[in-house]
Amino acid sequence: MNNALLDQRLQRALGHTFVRPDLLTQALTHRSFGALNNERLEFLGDSVLNCSVARALYDAFPDLPEGGLSRLRANLVRQETLAEIATNLRLGDSLRLGEGELKSGGFRRPSILADALESLFGAVFLDAGFEAAQRVVRGLFDPLVARIDPKASGKDPKTELQELLQARRLPLPEYRLVGTEGEAHDQDFIVECVLAKPALRTRGVGKSRRAAEQEAARQACAQVRK
């Protein structure tokens, strides 16, 4: 598909047609491509995202205290979630990357995808105002907000596992890095979560050690709850 068609498809998926297509182009331009890139737009878009998601959660959970809202938002706006949404939008196809990034598969890298998505929110804000940007964000995030179990209250899996074990007076888990895969710029970390009681080992893979730990904890939670 050529660039114009890709841009059209992306704008349809976002539900916003740019008055200034140069802003769309800039939002899709990684710093490896040139000086007029998306870094400043990302700064702006990050705050648009945080504000729009804050409002969505404020309205959706009228009884949740501030701490719960903060936790839920941290879960929703983390890099993994943003990269997943960007992948669903096939944002990678539209990115403008420098030679080196292209060769090393930058269009699949979660950090690059997440940053570009935030930049798009910033670009819509500049293009048509906050309400328009909020509509785009809500279009993408409202389905995720609707799926939140308010009882889980947005705790991350490591916290959840720890509290689950403490409630049963069981020893706390240990996390061990058991290996890494891939080259330095695009590594996968493999972490084992080890429980003494119930005797259990689960594994998580992730783009950071922390992400791998969370994934391992998520699986351990599921096992312990069975």
Add this chain to the structure above:
Amino acid sequence: MNNALLDQRLQRALGHTFVRPDLLTQALTHRSFGALNNERLEFLGDSVLNCSVARALYDAFPDLPEGGLSRLRANLVRQETLAEIATNLRLGDSLRLGEGELKSGGFRRPSILADALESLFGAVFLDAGFEAAQRVVRGLFDPLVARIDPKASGKDPKTELQELLQARRLPLPEYRLVGTEGEAHDQDFIVECVLAKPALRTRGVGKSRRAAEQEAARQACAQVRK
């Protein structure tokens, strides 16, 4: 002055008249006063503030990279600045505090003032939308943005002092806590910044050790630059 008059004065100072005065009241209610307080509004207002200031800086400094914008924003939205603005608005007069907080002078505490100001931004967002809230924020912050020296690039005084001394190959400063004043819940910290060369001692007072250090560093910077 009675409450109704105080509320009117505050709305005039903010440049926003509430359609739903209950939101104004809630924004001014500290958690010590009751269950329907401003904590959730503060969560919302914090994101409105960050987004509005991000936009103000984005527009005001078209050539500043993302890192510089982040630093400038961190300086503008910190508690000290918010408390100062709240004090100028005489927000303390309108606060609803519990018995204990009233007695201990909570209406002068920077954290309570800063939180209430953020809550007001959240309340305006709910009352009349983002554009209205952004107008209120910009009304208060644009004068501060206009005063920013882009060359100082938003570095905090301690960082600035360190870089100033390093550039001249001079020894780094030492910070010493020389005392505290006031009761535990409302302390002032007094910190001395000591330079070996040029031989110099400056003092800073602040509500936290860090704030006092920054103030001492600010004065040292001014002296060294002379």
